Amino acid sequence: MSMPLSPSLLDETLRVVARRYRLPAMAAISAQMREASPAAALAIVIEQARGAVARGEAPDAALKRLFIDALARMIHDAMRAESGDHAFQAMVLRHRAVQVREYASLSAHADQDRRLILAGVNAMAHPAKRQRILPGRQREALARLHACASSASWSELSDTARRLLLTPEFANGSPFERGLTRLVDSPALERLRRLEALTPDELVRQYQSLWDRHGPRSGSPVALAQGSASQRRGAAVEASAAQALEALARRLDEAEGAGASYRVATSMRVPASIPASPQRAKSEWDAVLLRHAKTADAAPVWDVCLLVEAKASVDAAATDLPRLLRGLRLLAHAEEDIVYPFKTQQGMVRLRGASLSALTTDAAGLKRAVLYCCDAPAEAAPRLLSAASRMQLLSAQASVEFASILADRQHADAQGLEPVWHQLLESPRWDAVLNQYPMLRQARELMVHTEDLLAAINGATGAGR
Numbered sequence: 407m408s409m410p411l412s413p414s415l416l417d418e419t420l421r422v423v424a425r426r427y428r429l430p431a432m433a434a435i436s437a438q439m440r441e442a443s444p445a446a447a448l449a450i451v452i453e454q455a456r457g458a459v460a461r462g463e464a465p466d467a468a469l470k471r472l473f474i475d476a477l478a479r480m481i482h483d484a485m486r487a488e489s490g491d492h493a494f495q496a497m498v499l500r501h502r503a504v505q506v507r508e509y510a511s512l513s514a515h516a517d518q519d520r521r522l523i524l525a526g527v528n529a530m531a532h533p534a535k536r537q538r539i540l541p542g543r544q545r546e547a548l549a550r551l552h553a554c555a556s557s558a559s560w561s562e563l564s565d566t567a568r569r570l571l572l573t574p575e576f577a578n579g580s581p582f583e584r585g586l587t588r589l590v591d592s593p594a595l596e597r598l599r600r601l602e603a604l605t606p607d608e609l610v611r612q613y614q615s616l617w618d619r620h621g622p623r624s625g626s627p628v629a630l631a632q633g634s635a636s637q638r639r640g641a642a643v644e645a646s647a648a649q650a651l652e653a654l655a656r657r658l659d660e661a662e663g664a665g666a667s668y669r670v671a672t673s674m675r676v677p678a679s680i681p682a683s684p685q686r687a688k689s690e691w692d693a694v695l696l697r698h699a700k701t702a703d704a705a706p707v708w709d710v711c712l713l714v715e716a717k718a719s720v721d722a723a724a725t726d727l728p729r730l731l732r733g734l735r736l737l738a739h740a741e742e743d744i745v746y747p748f749k750t751q752q753g754m755v756r757l758r759g760a761s762l763s764a765l766t767t768d769a770a771g772l773k774r775a776v777l778y779c780c781d782a783p784a785e786a787a788p789r790l791l792s793a794a795s796r797m798q799l800l801s802a803q804a805s806v807e808f809a810s811i812l813a814d815r816q817h818a819d820a821q822g823l824e825p826v827w828h829q830l831l832e833s834p835r836w837d838a839v840l841n842q843y844p845m846l847r848q849a850r851e852l853m854v855h856t857e858d859l860l861a862a863i864n865g866a867t868g869a870g871r
Contacts (some may be wrong), residue, residue, distance in 0.1 A: 408859060412592060414661070415658055415661045415662075416654075416711060416712070417655065417774070418656060419654065419862050419863055420712075420773065420774065420777075422424035422862050423854050423858055423859055423861075424854070424855070424858040424860075424861070424862070425851060425853070425854060426784040426853055426854075426855055426858060427720055427780070427788075427850040427851075427853045427854075427855075428847075428850055429788055429790070429846065429847045429850050429851075430765065431847075432450065432453045432454075432457075432843060433448065435592045435790070436450050436454070436494025439472075444480035444483060445477045445653055445789070445790070445791040445796055446456065446482060446790045446791065447472070447476040447479075448473065448476045448681045448791055448796075449790035449791040449795075449842070450789075450790070450800065451469060451472045451476060452473070452830065452839065452842065453475045453843040453844075454469055454794075455473070455751070455830070455831065456841060456843070456844075457870075459831065459840070463581075463786070465831065467789060469490040469825070470827050472536055473826075473827050473830075474821065474823045474824060474826075476819065477799060477805065477820075477823050477826060478808070478816070478818075478820040478823060480796070480799070480800070481812070481823075482812065484800060484809070485498070485809055485812050489499035491620075491800070492617070492619040492620040493616070494614055494797075494800050494809070495616050495799075495813075496616040496617050496620070497743070497800075497801065497806060498806055498809045498810055498811075498813055499609065499612060499613050499616065500613065501807070501810055502805045502810050502813065502814075503609045503721055504612055505604055505609060505610060506607075506609050506613045508600075508604060509601065509605075509607070509610045509613065509614070510599075510602040510603045512597050513601065514599060515597060515636050516597075516598065516601060517596075518594075519594035519597050520558070520593045520598065520853060522592070523555060523563070523589070523592065523594055523595050523598065524555055524556075526585060526588060526589050526592070527551060527552055527555040527589070527625035528552075528555075529585060529608050529658065530551070530586070531548035531549070531551045531552040531555075531586045532546060532552070532659075533552070534554065536548050536549060536552075536717055543573075543575060544575040544675075547566075547570055547573070547575065547576070548582075549633060550566055551563065551566050551567065551570070554566055554843045557731055558598075558602075558657070559602075560595060560598040560599045560601075560602045560784070561599050561602055561603070563589075563595070564589075564590060564599055565597055567589045567590045568585055568735050570581065570589050571587065571590065571853050574776075576624050578611075578642070579586075579619055582855050584587055587743070589693060589716060591597070599665045608790060611740050614695055614723075615772055622803045627684050627740065636643075636718070639718045640718050641717070642715040642781075643716040643717065643718050643779065643780065643781055644672070644692050644855075646716075646778035646779070646781055646787070647692060647693050647714050647716040648670055648692075648693045648714075649670050649856075649858055650779065650859045650863065651670045651693050651694075651695050651702070651714060652670050653666045653860060653863050653864075654668075654695060654712075654859075654863050655668035655669060655670055655695060656668075657696075657863050657864075666712070667697065668695060668696065668697050668698070669695075669698075669749070669752075670694065670706070671693070671694045671748070671749060671750040671752050671849035672692065672694075672749045672751045672752065673690060673691075673692065673694060673750055674690065674691045674693075674748050674749070674750045674755070675689060675690045675748060675750070676688075676689045676695045676733070676736060676748065676764065677688070677746055677747055677749075677762075678693075678739065678762045679746060679747075680736060680737065680740050680746060680762075681737055681739055681740075681741065682736050682739035683736075684736055686729060686732055687729065687732035687733045687735070687736040688715075688726075688729050688730050688734075688736075689733065689736075691713050691715065692714055692716045693714040693716070693779075694710060694712070694714065694750075695712035695714070696708040696709065696710060696715055696755065696757070697711050698708045699758050699761070701758070703745065703756075705753075705756060705760055706756065706856050707745055707756050707757070708755055708756065708757050708761075708777070709758050709761035710737075710757060710762060710765070711759070711775075712775060712776075712777065712791050713734075713775055713776050713777075714776075714777045714778075714781045715730060715777075715778050715779070716778075716780070717774075717778055717780045717853070718780070718781075718782065719777070719780070719782055719786065719854065720782055720784070720788075720850065721792070721793055722779070723787065723791070723849040723853050724792050724794075724842075724845060724846045724849040724850070725793070725794060725851065726844055727776075727849040727852075728753050728838070728845070728847070729734070730776070731767050731776070734766075734767050734772075734775075734776070735763050735767060737762045737765050738762065738764075738765045738766065738767075739758075739763070740759035740763050741759045741763070741804050742759050742760040742763050743759065743760070744759040745757065746762070748838065751796070769848070772848070773852070774850060775829070776852055777852060777853075777859070778849065778852050778853035778854070779853075779854060779855075779856050779859065780853055780854070780855060781789050781855060781856050782856070784814055784855075788850075790843065790846070791842070792842050792845075792846050794838070794842075795842040796840070797838065798838075798839050800824065802825070802826045803822050803825070804824075804825045804826050804828065805823055805826060807822065808820070808822050808823055830869045832847075850857045
């Protein structure tokens with residue numbers, strides 16, 4: 407059974423809406439190889455290699471040389487002191503210095519370790535607990551213990567706990583003896599002490615500085631403020647996308663007249679009752695255009711007409727697309743004769759399995775059923791190499807070793823990057839990079855500006871590109 411859509415206005419709206427974020431076919435930009443940036447040149451070469459593999463051919467030696475040269479140039483650019491990629495430079499420094507590797511490894515557990523130690527200290531020395539103890543040496547000692555933990559003075563905390571275990575007030579069966587013993591024997595505290603000891607190291611401080619230049623540290627006031635701003639930005643884009651869908655629903659109702667009934671649901675969450683694995687699939691849709699299904703059910707039943715995802719940035723769609731495709735395949739596993747309940751911000755909505763099972767992930771099916779909505783301006787020079795692909799290329803072992811030689815101010819032979827070329831062509835882990843341009847192009851083909859969508863809904867088909 408096919409998914410019931412308005413056969414005219416909805417299809418026409420999706421057909422005429424301007425696609426200002428669209429990327430050209432690779433053939434149109436391959437001629438610009440000589441003038442291209444290293445990242446753009448890599449995108450062109452990778453797409454040419456993918457095309458050769460798809461035709462059953464082996465990419466030739468000339469293509470390999472172009473790849474290695476472009477990758478070497480991208481690494482050189484990333485290693486520039488001021489204008490380079492500080493996250494990549496931090497990665498290279500971690501590769502070169504054993505103490506930085508140890509610091510980075512310990513830092514990965516630090517938040518969890520801090521919570522564990524603070525919980526142990528609070529169990530004995532929280533201010534509310536200290537109030538129950540008579541004033542005196544024991545109460546003062548617990549206050550010192552708590553102050554060390556609160557100020558993240560881990561070596562001092564360990565030394566204080568060890569000293570307390572030697573005093574009559576805390577040894578010989580004291581209620582605090584077991585807690586203090588657990589504290590001094592804790593692997594978490596030992597890791598925090600080692601992290602504290604490594605922090606003054608010059609290379610560790612350089613590593614911290616690189617990450618600070620890349621962006622605010624996780625949990626810092628600046629990072630929290632940026633996170634809040636990003637959430638507000640995302641919510642604003644979702645709201646504008648929902649408003650555009652509401653306008654489309656009204657227009658469809660007007661066009662179809664009596665008997666038609668469209669509505670919009672937001673934050674639609676996929677129920678566990680759909681018989682397929684939800685692993686790594688989109689489980690919540692930002693906005694959905696629904697059409698009332700004429701059924702004998704007493705409660706309203708709806709068919710899916712259009713699924714919309716809102717993105718604050720253009721690049722976010724390409725990153726999201728694999729998850730979206732898995733989400734569509736999950737919905738398509740719905741059984742045709744079952745009605746599924748979906749939670750939304752507007753309450754529970756009941757969707758016919760027949761409309762869900764009709765969803766497909768082929769190019770034609772996607773263009774009929776999915777939109778990415780964005781309100782960011784289209785770039786004058788769109789990025790041809792996705793951020794994820796760029797980072798995977800830079801993070802390859804051969805790339806990091808090449809960059810390490812550059813960091814030591816020695817000549818680095820670009821031929822050392824040849825293993826990355828072979829990984830790209832042979833390793834399944836590199837499939838996403840090999841196929842990155844078709845994925846990028848497909849995601850941007852599905853993306854529209856909310857203003858362009860409203861213009862198409864209102865019949866202003868000449869707007870945009």
